[in-house]
Amino acid sequence: MNLSYAVLMLAAFAAAPAAAFEVTSNDMQAGRPMSGAQVFKGFGCEGGNVSPQLAWRDIPAGTKSFAVTAYDPDAPTGSGWWHWVIFNIPADVRELPTGAGDPASGLAPGGSVQSRTDYGAPGYGGPCPPEGHGPHRYQFRVFALDVERLDLAPDSSAALVGFMLNAHKLGVAQLEALYER
Template structure:
């Protein structure tokens, strides 16, 4: 069995760079990015700091998604979805994805995650379920505004973005909860 790749059936897109002062690619998420809301001790449900550069020419906006393809749902779990980040923005501070989106740039908005909360929800893999991967993705889009209702689902955001993605910048972090 191969691990599910969330981009396997999507159109090819250019790669660009994303870094974080809070999350390291290939390493476990820090405790602050785990979910206190879901009962993980010490979890703070703090969205990670992200910086990106090298987006393809023609980028008119960005979207950010945080997705766990290993969640025991049959369809994964989206922890955060942000749309309409202006093209001139190239970083988001840690904690920007709080209940009000207070740290997001003007014009950007959070869609409800798969728990139906319009905020960042930290990682909370079920105890004993093994290591989960968290795809933290900055999507470079060829439109200034993606046509999604702010109350829409992350899946609908993904559907609407599919034909507008110029590039993807990806960090993959992990989390595991002991049994």
């Protein structure tokens, strides 16, 4: 092998794009309807209100913590609907198990904070769109952050948490599922 060929091969390898930050779930699929297990129980909905399992990989370099949000941009509120906000997830965590969105379950990582959603309480609150409103998109996002902790109170609004997430994000991975009644 001549030297110029070796240099070209090294340059091509060095220029190869890194794997993309990605989130997956065993409990839901991108672009597909969510199951009744994840649907809210209340407001006329009769679901299990269990947060889905989420796993992420190929995290951005320099990640010091993670946050996860679930958001419905199609809610008829003028500002969408926040279904789950959890932050201060340690950098070595790569998964939230099914049910971690119940603060009483003890399944969320130690040190993490689940703050107030638009249901008015901390923890996961599943989809429950108005009947006949058509399919809503539920965006589950994992934020890789450049800080170990966000200094926010557990009753912080999702908008405030979202502001801080965007100020400290190194990358965002998203899985979008659907639900309608």
